[in-house]
Amino acid sequence: MTAPALELRKTALNDLHRAMGGRMVEFGGWDMPVQYPAGTMAEHLRTRTHAGLFDVSHMGEIDVRGPDAIPFVNRLVSNDATKLVDGQAQYSALTTPEGTVIDDLLVYRLAEDHLLLIVNAGTTDKDWDWIKSHYQNDDVELRNASAEYCQIALQGPDAISILQKLTDVPLSEIKYYHFRYAPVDTVPSIISRTGYTGEDGFEVYAPPDKAEQLWKRILDAGNFGSDDGVLPCGLAARNTLRLEAGMCLYGHEIDENTTLLEANLGWIAKLNKTDFIGREALAKQKEAGIKRKLVGFEVTDRGIARDGQDVLIDGQRAGNVTSGSPAPFLKKNIGMAYVPVDFADAGQRIQIDVRGKLLAAEIVPLPFYKRAKN
Amino acid sequence: MANVPDNLHYSKDHEWVRVDGDTAVIGITDHAQEQLGDVVYVELPKAGDEFAANDSFGSVESVKAVSEIFTPVSGKVAEVNQSLSDEPEKVNKDPYGEGWMIKTKMSKPGEVDSLLTAAEYEDFTKAEE
Incomplete structure (x- = not known):
């Protein structure tokens, strides 16, 4: 070490x-x-x-306060912050001009002129720099409030x-x-x-x-x-x-090389709201269609798939595991992976290269687990 | 504190060896299972497979991680603890007993002399921390 x-x-x-x-x-x-x-x-x-x-x-908090808080944040995030009411939170993402993901985050509306962004620990500094760099003449005060x-x-x-x-x-x-x-x-x-x-x-x-x-x-x-x-x-x-629960983890399912659409996060890419960074690229990708897609899989052989391992389809290397682990509650070995969109349907047989040994797996619908609602 | 029985030999890779005639019973130490956490999968060789000392003979997986396991002695695998495929948690519960992994017919029984004693292994794990 x-x-x-x-x-x-x-x-x-x-x-x-x-x-x-x-x-x-x-x-x-x-x-x-x-x-x-x-x-x-x-x-x-x-x-x-x-x-x-x-x-x-360890999660970061970025405080955005002032009359332009909502329009300022809405230029940077993919979801529509204007839809929030006081006391509401929204899952969203900071996106690059290419529609890839700088970070996923929660946007809290504390008041009409006050938002709190909850960002990932390892990306707090990067997010803070990115957000500051897009400050123009907005009437907002930005504060990295993570220590508070x-x-x-x-x-x-x-x-x-x-x-x-x-x-x-x-x-x-x-x-x-x-x-x-x-x-x-x-x-x-x-x-x-x-x-x-x-x-x-x-x-x-x-x-x-x-x-x-x-x-x-x-x-x-x-x-x-x-x-x-x-x-x-x-x-x-x-x-x-x-x-x-089939949720994305930054640095695994999503990063600056994956777009929201590929990661099944199209629902937080509000392409019809006012312009935001990455909107155009995402609109183009939506029109053209994605080439690869995030899927869930279950290992059907004995053995455990792990992060980073190769996925094979019909013997060809076709993608990689973004997260792989035993699922303690489901008592199965599961994972998520990117695969070509033509081979992304539930029931598709795939193989995972687990340290040189090819294990059979099958694509299954996400999420793996959904709690019973009362 | 991790349990380190006196009557066993230990490797720096955290395996233990119990010598029974020319057979070596091999498993991972209490310290190793503590470090791994809940063991959920153990991959072992087949009876008849041959290994040289320090070869990897399988792997043990927790929820979080995979660790290779190495044989401290050379020889041919005589028996494998099949029960670990359905009850890998035995490695956590009883690492020196029901959690044993393989029994090897030693081809160089003198190799055990170069392994650590219980006291040496205890010092080694303390120094590692």
Whole structure:
């Protein structure tokens, strides 16, 4: 192992992760827990059946404030920020002029003149530079506010009842992809009904000096330690949960070499809104048709496909695995991959080159996992 | 702390060897399984396959990662722990017992003398951290 060039960044929960036995790894320049003593499998399953607690404070926050906040952001992102109402969040992307992805993000409308962009940890600095570089004479104030927030995600079917013990706001009234300002255990917070696991749940944004208090109080409220209580979860479970739910991870399914249309994210590319960077390229690609497409697959042979491995179709190398892993809840080995669009239908037989051994796999519909809605 | 039984020999790749006559029983250490996390898949050779010391004879996979496993001694595989294909979690639960991987008929039994003792292996894992 080589020493990292820069000292890793730490979230406000770093000491607590270590004290609780979290195994720490580097992720996007941050020192983060990859798993806790319960292990990835247990953390994943507990999140599906009860609740999991995740430190996602490494995510970046970019604050955009001023009368031009919405038109300014709307020039840079692919989804239509004018459709947001106060207290609503929207999945969106920063795109290059070629329609490829600089980052995927959430846009929160705090007020008509105030947006908060939630971006990926490893891309925060790049996004910040990109956004600043497109400032013209807009009446907005831009601030990289990443250090002003901790972010704690409570996910799973029991998330709502656990968090409700700590706040007076009726959580059932917060709709999916909406949020409220409200105290959680007296800590002023943004309570957002969003997540990255395929489960119902909340993401809580609060001042970093309150992170330990919130973390501990949520674990207590969720009966951490009992067989059906909340479990603190690491990045490995976060990854397998999002993969089962068929969600993209920046740097894997999407990056500056993949377009939104190829990644099945056409639904956040609003080509008919006012102009945005990448709109023209995406409109052209939509007209001409994409050549390759992101698909889900299930390995039918014994064995596990991993990130980066080659996909073969009819014996020809035809694409590569963007994410491959065991799926702990589905008890299958799954993955996502780019394949030529003519071979992208469910049922298509493919092979994955797993360290020189060709494993049979089959394209299946995405998402792999969808929770039962009440 | 990881368990390191006194009666075994250890490699720097975190395998253990238990000598039984001219047969070596081989598995991965408690420390190794702790580092890997939940083992979900174990790929092993077939009985009759031959390996030289330090050859890779298979792989062990957790949710997150794949690790090759290396044989510390030369010889022909006499028996493979087939039960690991359906119950790979045995590697986590009982790495020195039911989680054993292969039994090898040693062609150079003297090789075990160059492996680490329990005390040496414990020092080695501490130094690695």
